[in-house]
Amino acid sequence: MKLWIAEKPSVAKAICAELGIVKKGAGFNECKGGNVVTWCFGHLLEQAEPDFYTDADIPVNKKGKKIWRMKDLPIFPKIWKLNAKNDKGVKAQLKTIKGLLVRADIVVNCGDPDREGQLLVDEILEFFKYRKSVQRFWVSAQDSASIRKGLASLQPNAKFKGMKLAAEGRSRADWLLGMNLTRALTLAHSTKQQRRLIAVGRVQTPTLALVAQRDESVKNFKPVPFYNLRSLLSNGSASFTATWKPSEGQIGLDSEKRLISNEEAKKLFNELSNAQSATVLKAEKTAKKTSQPKVFSLADIQLEASNRFGFTAQETLDTCQSLYEVHKIAS
Structure with a gap:
């Protein structure tokens, strides 16, 4: 049996649509060709609390938790422990995955294509001590074409061990x-x-x-006036505006090199106003390329939607999630 473990139900649903569902079970789907697809709801496991690593003789409080004592700090686990999250649905799904792993000859890690997605499935395999072959399914979208491409290009899961270790370290x-x-x-x-x-x-x-x-x-901001000096120059056929820039040793500047001295500003203004000519010491023409705009991050699109349409952050999040999961037109 080949067991596919997805990071979330929506990814599992997309994979099942391509593999072809034969029978639906509680927390998994049996598909054609001896494939079984199951899923997580994000991280099903979490780090054990400090009570697990501290001495057993520490007194407990009314809630049965060990009291906090400065002499027990710092706490450095020698062997890190993961526990199932305290949620009935999570515990039931872990039980389902455990039973499927016993039957599986090959497991496919279908976590999201990032460090956390890699760790999310890998830590479950380690938790249940799965030692057989593991492959990696790697796609960044849920449309049919992307899913089919991912199914056809599975890679050894060991190739992504570095990403798992990075997430674990974090x-x-x-x-x-x-x-x-x-x-x-x-x-x-x-x-x-x-x-x-x-x-x-x-x-x-x-x-x-x-x-x-x-x-x-x-x-605590206190406004401070400063001065910008600009001059309109012309060579007879073309005009342009030049901005005065301070030279080394210029007096009347603040820490940000802004001219804040009223007296010095008037003095410079009079000097520049009385000047009849100016010399261009250097001119450059530079060809520049403009890259295509970067795709939105969630924070950026929430800000843009708020400025343009007055959407709340939650409204934008719900819309993006719908475009990703339901309509499959966003990654």
């Missing part, structure tokens, strides 16, 4: 920073009477810091 880095720093800062800024949770994330925290710094600079 996941573990998130865990190490988030779990350890959240506990450390929370404990450092809490008292016996009150705990103040300070959540730290590898991406969340520096991004939030950038937003906070920008918000602070906008709030």
Whole structure:
């Protein structure tokens, strides 16, 4: 049996449409030629909590969780542990996949064509200790032509091990920073009477810091007038506008090389106004190529749709998802 594991039901549906469904099951479809297609709902597994790695004799709280103690930090797992997400649907689907893996002679990783898509299926195979042949299905769209091309060009899954390791490294880095720093800062800024949770994330925290710094600079912004000097020049047959640029040692400039001195601006204006001629020291003509516009990222198209049509971010997301899954005209 050849088992195809898709990252999401929509991809599984597209693959089944090309393979030809023979029988539908609970969480899988049997297709022609001894093929069986099953699917995930994104990541079905998640990193174990710190309680799994800390000493067994640590006291527990009312909820049965081990209490946080500064002396237990930092927590560095020697052997990383994954658990099924605490969701009935996820656990049922994992049970289905486990049963199918027992029967499978070949597995095809049908995760999305990126690092997370590679890891998402690979970690399930490792979780259930699958050791037989594994292939990789690699497509970036769900239209019939793309699916057929992907079916005809399967590759060894081992070829993509680097992508899996990169995603795994990202996941573990998130865990190490988030779990350890959240506990450390929370404990450092809490008292016996009150705990103040300070959540730290590898991406969340520096991004939030950038937003906070920008918000602070906008709030404390003080407008400062500066001067631009321009001159209309002509050689008798053609005219153009020249912009004054400061030379080295020019006085009256701020840290961004802008002219902020009113006195110096008036002085330069009078000098330039009284000049009868100017010399062009250098002129260049450069041929330039304009590349085609880049395709939209989700953030870019949400911004564009908001500016043009007043769509909310969710409305744009729902529309894009429909174009991708239902109409198959977006990748």
